[in-house]
Amino acid sequence: MAKTTPNHTQAVSGWAALDSSGKITPYIFNRRENGVNDVTIKILYCGICHTDLHYAKNDWGITMYPVIPGHEITGIVVEVGSNVSNFKTGDKVGVGCMSASCLQCESCKSSEENYCDKVQFTYNGVFWDGSITYGGYSKMLVADYRFVVAVPDNLAMDRAAPLLCAGVTVFCPMKDNNLIGSARQNIGVIGLGGLGHLAIKFAKAFGHHVTVISTSLSKEK
Ligand SMILES: [Zn+2]
Ligand SMILES: [Zn+2]
Incomplete structure (x- = not known):
């Protein structure tokens, strides 16, 4: 079991990459208890982002194994901390790429x-308590x-779920x-992939004329 800080008492099952082989395997790990600012979420869905594959395979040389990928998470709130007023048990919620920031700088304030x-x-990060973050390829999340x-x-x-990374991007x-x-404007979308197809849907929904630029003839239709 992965080493975690002392208040990480909640055992959770998930899927982890243990090395750069590209395989993910069932994995039991601990999450922190629900703190005063936390929301505990029973995870229902998690998208697969290409970033997950990069981290699993350590393509960028920064993966901390075991890594539990997943940052396009949706689920149901099962517990909220005493400082949390905007969510309650039973709410439908999502969590994207971020788990923490300084909350004080110019960027955070805007x-x-x-x-x-x-x-x-959300995964392969270091939370405020010093623990390594684990993502949404798991049953439960404390955020x-x-x-x-x-x-x-x-x-x-x-x-x-996919809107929480690909969509927001x-x-x-x-x-x-x-x-x-x-x-109405003319919008060009370069590449019809995971992000591109969402860009088209948004642009169309916002009433714009969309042109897709692609090198794959098979995507013409
Ligand atoms: Zn992503
Ligand atoms: Zn900041």
Whole structure:
């Protein structure tokens, strides 16, 4: 079992890569107890992001094994800490790529924690208590409420999961460039893959004309 800090008493089953072979295997590990700022989530779905494969195989040379990938997580709240007022038991929620940040810098204060120098990821990160973070290829997650989002009732939980990394990655540039609720524009999407197909759906939903640029003729239709 992985070594964790003393208050990590909750045994959870998940899937871990133990080395760079690319295999993931069943793995039991511990998560922290639900703290005052925490939300405990029973995980229902977790998307598979290509980043998960990079970490599993140590493609970037920074993987801390065992690594439990998964940062497109949706599930149901089963416990909330005493400081948490925006979530309650039974709520449908999601967790994306981040588990912690400094909460004080310019980026954090403008809801751009992803640009924080101290941002920590949902897995292969180091949480505030010094423990290594483990991701969503598991049954349960304890997350700080500031890194948990609500999933609306009209959005299926399995479909919501990929929006938490792939979706937000293409949604943000559209939002930042005022393409939501704006006049119809021509938008080019380079590559029709995991991110590209979501970019097309967003752009179309926002009323724009979309052109896909691809080198794969098979994707023309
Ligand atoms: Zn991702
Ligand atoms: Zn910060």
